[in-house]
Amino acid sequence: MAIQRTFSIIKPDATRRNLTGAINAKIEAAGLRIVAQKRIHMTPAQAGQFYAVHKERPFYGELCEFMASAPVVVQVLEGENAIAKYREVMGATDPAAADAGTIRKEFALSKGENSVHGSDAPETAAEEIAYFFAGIELVG
Ligand code: GDP
Numbered sequence: 044m045a046i047q048r049t050f051s052i053i054k055p056d057a058t059r060r061n062l063t064g065a066i067n068a069k070i071e072a073a074g075l076r077i078v079a080q081k082r083i084h085m086t087p088a089q090a091g092q093f094y095a096v097h098k099e100r101p102f103y104g105e106l107c108e109f110m111a112s113a114p115v116v117v118q119v120l121e122g123e124n125a126i127a128k129y130r131e132v133m134g135a136t137d138p139a140a141a142d143a144g145t146i147r148k149e150f151a152l153s154k155g156e157n158s159v160h161g162s163d164a165p166e167t168a169a170e171e172i173a174y175f176f177a178g179i180e181l182v183g
Pocket of ligand 1: 102105106135136154155156157159160161163
């Protein structure tokens with residue numbers, strides 16, 4: 044499997060509880076390298092555009108409001124099979140269903156406030172990285 048890049052967000056519930064370092068430790072322990080990272084505070088419109096794919100879902104408004112409620116840390120992670128590997132490290136969307144040792148099992152508060160986002164496919168990873176980062180900011 045080739046080296047891949049994936050896009051990650053440490054969400055407001057986690058930044059509020061000062062968990063950026065603890066989450067980064069899990070990312071790095073899994074063999075993923077953080078090749079870009081910055082802390083931003085999204086507007087509801089920016090969050091809405093990022094999550095546009097979920098526009099028709101009943102929780103869309105709540106999700107956008109949550110993502111704009113406090114700073115987030117946006118990241119690009121690099122490694123072997125990075126997209127699937129990070130999804131594994133994150134755990135299931137609902138922390139109650141997440142495997143032991145995953146980020147969401149250890150840190151998430153609920154299905155909505157679930158501490159991290161990770162891309163689900165190569166196309167979305169490329170789009171999501173380009174939404175937040177310029178090429179010159181990715182330092183592998
Ligand atoms: P993910 O790929 O595991 O992040 O999950 P999804 O793509 O299905 O959902 C995107 C995000 O929407 C999740 O990470 C949650 O933050 C949020 N979300 C999903 N389901 C619910 C829900 O039932 N209620 C609320 N409030 N948020 C949800």
